[in-house]
Amino acid sequence: MRRSVLLFARYAELFGGETVSVDLPDGATVADLIAALRALPGGASLPPQPFVAVAQAQAAPGDRLPLDAELALLPPLAGG
Amino acid sequence: MHLQHDPLDLASLVASVSAPDRGAVATFVGLVRDHHAGRGVLGLEYSAYGAMAEGRCTAIVAEAEEKWPARIALAHRLGGLTVGEAAVIVVAASAHREAAFDACRWVIEAVKAQVPIWKRERYLDGTEAWVDPTAPTGTMPTGVMP
Numbered sequence: 001m002r003r004s005v006l007l008f009a010r011y012a013e014l015f016g017g018e019t020v021s022v023d024l025p026d027g028a029t030v031a032d033l034i035a036a037l038r039a040l041p042g043g044a045s046l047p048p049q050p051f052v053a054v055a056q057a058q059a060a061p062g063d064r065l066p067l068d069a070e071l072a073l074l075p076p077l078a079g080g
Numbered sequence: 081m082h083l084q085h086d087p088l089d090l091a092s093l094v095a096s097v098s099a100p101d102r103g104a105v106a107t108f109v110g111l112v113r114d115h116h117a118g119r120g121v122l123g124l125e126y127s128a129y130g131a132m133a134e135g136r137c138t139a140i141v142a143e144a145e146e147k148w149p150a151r152i153a154l155a156h157r158l159g160g161l162t163v164g165e166a167a168v169i170v171v172a173a174s175a176h177r178e179a180a181f182d183a184c185r186w187v188i189e190a191v192k193a194q195v196p197i198w199k200r201e202r203y204l205d206g207t208e209a210w211v212d213p214t215a216p217t218g219t220m221p222t223g224v225m226p
Contacts, residue, residue: 008129009198010210010220047214053196056132072129072196078211079126079133079156079197080110080168080188 001026003065005037006072011050014042024065030054031061037073051076082137083128083197085159088166097151097173106180108188110168112161116211117218120204123162124211129196140190148183150174156197 004019012018015037022036030052037043037050051074052059055066065071094105114121133156141152153171161167168191172184199211200222209219 006129008196009127009200010212010222013223053129053132056129056135072132074129074196075198075210076212076214077192077194077196078199078213079128079195080192 001067003033003071005033006070008072008074010075011046011073014045015040016042028065029061030059030063030065033065033071034061046073047076050074081134082141082154083130083133083156083158085157088155088157088169090166090169090171093153093155093169093171094173097153097171099151099173101175102151102173103175104177104180105171105173106177106184107172108168108170108184109166110188112163112165112167114163116201119201121163122202122204123160124202125160125200126156126158126167127198127200128156128158133195133197136195137191140187140194143190144172144183144187147186148172148174148179150179150183152183152187154187154191156191156195158197 002021003024004021007015007018024032038046053072053074055069137154141154144152150172156168170184170187172180174180200208202208208222212220
């Protein structure tokens with residue numbers, strides 16, 4: 001199914017917008033999401049393990065993506 | 081609310097956690113520095129994943145207040161800042177100084193490690209870059225990558 005992913009800071013520049021859509025099968029994981037993002041224009045320069053937030057919490061590559069969860073791809077944090 | 085576009089006010093944050101039984105108040109104020117990785121900095125722009133950043137700040141404060149007998153105030157700026165402006169303030173108030181210092185230090189480290197905030201610096205030479213602690217040079221270029 002089509003999932004929307006929030007983008008921020010440098011990654012919003014990389015993909016040319018504040019959200020991007022990817023097609024993912026049911027039961028897809030964070031790793032599947034990263035692979036789909038990497039295949040998009042601009043995605044080739046993502047680091048090997050970018051920070052993905054699922055429902056506003058840090059997610060591990062093997063975590064499944066709940067159907068209604070907010071998805072976000074986060075550049076390396078630089079607050080403070 | 082822990083994130084704000086308006087300038088931070090140290091005195092009001094101190095007042096918000098001060099009480100007659102808290103005789104120790106430790107503060108950390110992070111200011112915009114005039115240099116980064118050998119380059120002169122004019123100013124910077126903070127952006128955030130707002131809802132998650134607020135949630136992480138609230139969780140960090142709650143965790144610190146559980147670890148130490150302290151009350152914590154935490155505020156982080158968003159938007160454009162110039163050199164010398166306060167970007168982040170942590171205030172920890174406790175009965176005694178040890179808990180106040182320890183909690184204050186722990187909170188600022190947790191903010192840096194956990195809160196989704198990003199920083200785009202503007203340099204004296206007219207260029208800009210994204211601050212990236214994981215990059216060898218400490219920054220990544222702006223704009224679309226090759």
